[in-house]
Amino acid sequence: MTISVLPSHISDQIAAGEVVERPASVVKELIENSLDAQATHIEIKIQDGGKTLIEIRDNGSGMSPEDAEKCVLRHATSKIKNIDDLFSIYSFGFRGEALAAISAVSRFQLITKTKDLNYATQITIQGGESKKIEQTSSNTGTIIRIQDLFYTTPARLQYLKTEETEYRQILKECISFALAHPDVSFKLFKNETLTQDYPATKTLENRLHQIFPKFSRDFIPLEEKNRETHLSGFISSPEAGQSHKNHQYLFVNGRHIYDYRLNFAVREAYVKSCGIEKHLHPFFVLFIQTDPILVDVNVHPRKLEIKFSEPAEIFQLIQSGVIKTLREKSSSFLSDRSSTSSPYAPSKNSFFPPSPPSVKEKKASQNFSQKLFSPFQSFQSLYQEREEKKEIPLSSPEPSTEKKLTALAQIDKKYILAESEEGIFLFDQHALHERERFEKLWEKYKSQPHHLQNLLTPQVFSLTEDEISLLYEHQKALKEMGIDISFPSDTSVEIKTIPAILTGQDLEKILFECLQYLENHHISETGQDQMMRKLLEYKSCRGAIMYGDKISLEEAQKLLDDFLLTKWSHLCPHGRPNHVFWSFEDLDKKFHR
Numbered sequence: 001m002t003i004s005v006l007p008s009h010i011s012d013q014i015a016a017g018e019v020v021e022r023p024a025s026v027v028k029e030l031i032e033n034s035l036d037a038q039a040t041h042i043e044i045k046i047q048d049g050g051k052t053l054i055e056i057r058d059n060g061s062g063m064s065p066e067d068a069e070k071c072v073l074r075h076a077t078s079k080i081k082n083i084d085d086l087f088s089i090y091s092f093g094f095r096g097e098a099l100a101a102i103s104a105v106s107r108f109q110l111i112t113k114t115k116d117l118n119y120a121t122q123i124t125i126q127g128g129e130s131k132k133i134e135q136t137s138s139n140t141g142t143i144i145r146i147q148d149l150f151y152t153t154p155a156r157l158q159y160l161k162t163e164e165t166e167y168r169q170i171l172k173e174c175i176s177f178a179l180a181h182p183d184v185s186f187k188l189f190k191n192e193t194l195t196q197d198y199p200a201t202k203t204l205e206n207r208l209h210q211i212f213p214k215f216s217r218d219f220i221p222l223e224e225k226n227r228e229t230h231l232s233g234f235i236s237s238p239e240a241g242q243s244h245k246n247h248q249y250l251f252v253n254g255r256h257i258y259d260y261r262l263n264f265a266v267r268e269a270y271v272k273s274c275g276i277e278k279h280l281h282p283f284f285v286l287f288i289q290t291d292p293i294l295v296d297v298n299v300h301p302r303k304l305e306i307k308f309s310e311p312a313e314i315f316q317l318i319q320s321g322v323i324k325t326l327r328e329k330s331s332s333f334l335s336d337r338s339s340t341s342s343p344y345a346p347s348k349n350s351f352f353p354p355s356p357p358s359v360k361e362k363k364a365s366q367n368f369s370q371k372l373f374s375p376f377q378s379f380q381s382l383y384q385e386r387e388e389k390k391e392i393p394l395s396s397p398e399p400s401t402e403k404k405l406t407a408l409a410q411i412d413k414k415y416i417l418a419e420s421e422e423g424i425f426l427f428d429q430h431a432l433h434e435r436e437r438f439e440k441l442w443e444k445y446k447s448q449p450h451h452l453q454n455l456l457t458p459q460v461f462s463l464t465e466d467e468i469s470l471l472y473e474h475q476k477a478l479k480e481m482g483i484d485i486s487f488p489s490d491t492s493v494e495i496k497t498i499p500a501i502l503t504g505q506d507l508e509k510i511l512f513e514c515l516q517y518l519e520n521h522h523i524s525e526t527g528q529d530q531m532m533r534k535l536l537e538y539k540s541c542r543g544a545i546m547y548g549d550k551i552s553l554e555e556a557q558k559l560l561d562d563f564l565l566t567k568w569s570h571l572c573p574h575g576r577p578n579h580v581f582w583s584f585e586d587l588d589k590k591f592h593r
């Protein structure tokens with residue numbers, strides 16, 4: 001490897017952005033470098049969540065003394081020579097600025113040796129200055145030691161989260177590299193203790209067992225391709241759904257990415273093929289292999305998001321891959337069962353609809369994809385719409401008293417047809433009931449927020465270290481909300497009290513709802529009300545009349561009456577839509593009256 005300095009016209013075209021944002025981004029850059037240097041063993045040592053020490057040791061190619069000296073210069077890279085390289089990147093690092101940036105904001109030490117020299121080069125830099133170059137002895141490979149990250153930029157330092165949060169991010173980085181490179185051994189030390197040890201192995205399946213032993217039995221292999229793209233990996237059986245999204249890994253050409261839409265595609269496929277419960281999320285590790293020319297990795301400064309030239313095709317590939325895999329699994333399960341077990345044995349496969357799909361199902365999925373790929377509604381807008389609708393707003397308008405709705409019929413066990421003076425309404429019965437329940441619960445909670453329910457027998461749940469640290473970090477805020485927890489061990493949590501309003505709920509579900517919320521939000525920023533609202537949304541959904549429940553006309557009328565008493569009865573389009581409306585005036589126009 002020889003290093004050349006990028007001409008400025010190229011460096012300018014590289015998307016600007018901070019390379020080092022937090023300890024995990026340093027770890028990411030350094031592991032990428034080690035992998036690019038063909039390392040097969042990578043050891044990561046972290047202290048204080050990476051704030052005082054990040055050390056990465058690899059057995060890769062190492063650098064010559066000349067390259068070692070150059071590698072910390074801005075735009076020093078051995079990986080890009082011209083602009084075309086930017087669009088066909090197979091190596092990981094490619095900005096030639098990671099080491100320069102990191103060494104500018106830390107006490108930095110590099111020790112590196114190539115196999116053809118019998119001595120190593122050591123470079124020491126303090127906050128980007130007083131560079132010292134020495135000879136030393138070491139094994140072939142590279143050790144990079146970063147102490148006191150951001151000590152030169154106190155503002156940045158302040159922005160870092162707790163040790164646990166920073167460590168968790170680092171762990172996530174390590175796991176995603178380990179998944180993408182089963183043939184490389186990874187060891188992660190946290191404050192001197194070896195916490196993750198993944199020996200090199202031949203298959204992704206083995207690596208999954210190393211990382212997620214708890215889920216060993218739940219992985220289903222998946223493979224699907226179209227003209228230029230190959231999709232492979234593992235997805236969880238529907239029964240192993242999680243209430244958080246921590247275990248969703250997507251890779252494009254070996255690079256870990258985050259793409260909300262693609263993650264959504266996977267979940268949607270579960271919904272279509274086996275009706276995974278609303279609050280559960282599949283576990284998946286999926287690899288998309290495609291022509292690098294079809295993806296732009298420079299969209300996100302930290303290279304987490306990428307842009308596809310044909311996003312709809314990738315989306316469809318993922319959906320069809322997941323649906324096919326789940327259906328095959330379900331039919332093999334059915335045939336296994338029919339030959340071995342009694343027809344009276346309780347069915348475990350109620351998740352799966354009979355395949356092939358019914359005409360109705362086909363229609364539904366066609367509608368969905370037509371909607372998705374319709375030229376009139378872009379991908380983006382569809383998702384934005386879904387995201388926006390998900391939230392039930394808190395600020396309530398005044399109740400409407402004068403409206404009167406008359407239930408006319410229940411349709412297809414899903415909808416209530418109703419009439420008012422102004423026109424005709426079609427209500428989604430579940431959404432309607434959910435909304436009404438939520439309103440009531442919310443009012444009750446607001447009127448007595450500090451009512452607690454002491455659990456007669458405190459309940460203990462085992463969780464991953466990741467989940468424990470998340471709860472640990474928010475212990476105080478949770479307690480203020482009425483969820484009092486303690487930690488009997490490193491991998492278990494005990495719940496002692498819950499807010500009275502949640503009495504009767506499945507505690508484990510409450511716990512997972514909390515985890516999911518905390519994973520994606522910071523309570524101190526969003527407020528405890530927001531989190532309570534999520535828990536109540538869950539509770540209102542669970543007890544509500546479901547899609548598919550047969551109800552009488554009297555029950556339908558009661559639902560409408562109760563709904564009209566809530567503050568939301570003005571049928572505002574905010575929140576999840578619960579009805580469609582045709583005014584008599586519009587109908588008259590339609591019929592040319």
Ligand code: ADP
Pocket residue numbers: 001003029033034037058060061062063071072076077078079092093094095096097098099100141142
């Ligand atoms: P980039 O990876 O974008 O080229 P970096 O600042 O991360 O930029 O690294 C600069 C150069 O230093 C790399 O191109 C590579 O030649 C060399 N380098 C960095 N880390 C290692 C390593 N662990 N082993 C061998 N060479 C390395």
Ligand code: MG
Pocket residue numbers: 029032033092093094095096098099
């Ligand atoms: Mg790099």
